[in-house]
Amino acid sequence: MVDCGIAFKHLKPHLYGVKYLLLTHIHSDHINPTALRNIRKSFPHIRVIGNYEVGQHFEIDHIINAGYPIDTADYTFEAFECVHDVVTYGYTWDYNKQSIIYATDTSTLKNAPIRKYDYLFLESNYDPIKLELARGKRQQFGYDAYAGGLRHLSRNDCEAFYYMNRRSAKSPLIELHKSSRFY
């Protein structure tokens, strides 16, 4: 499983087959502190892996560093740096000889390992044209939606990475973290 940003009751039915929980970054839409506490209490066999900033804020089992893969009995997890406003990692691993990448909350995939992926879970947050229309309209949104959007991955960058790095036309793209306003 990657991230746990929703209520424990929604996660619980899915946790029985989970062995590892990879955490991407500290934002609360990715780590619900109560959910994480409950996972650790009720599912103590799940190994929780995250970056050093996640490790400063939450109790986890392994701190992973970008470029230094962790070998477990089941998988080799490799982390790479995303670009966001806190320390954020994307992950790759293999399952049944299928190569998987998961990356969200990043303005770029420039640090993602270049290889052929069978499953691509990638942020696809905004349409650049729609986001451009929010530029300079801080008052309308009550916050700088434009600057906020730029900390995420555009649909275009998502698709470009997908087409360059998918194994074949059958390799699924699972779009993550779509903006309700700007996608």
Ligand SMILES: [Zn+2]
């Ligand atoms: Zn997020």
Ligand SMILES: [Zn+2]
């Ligand atoms: Zn975030």
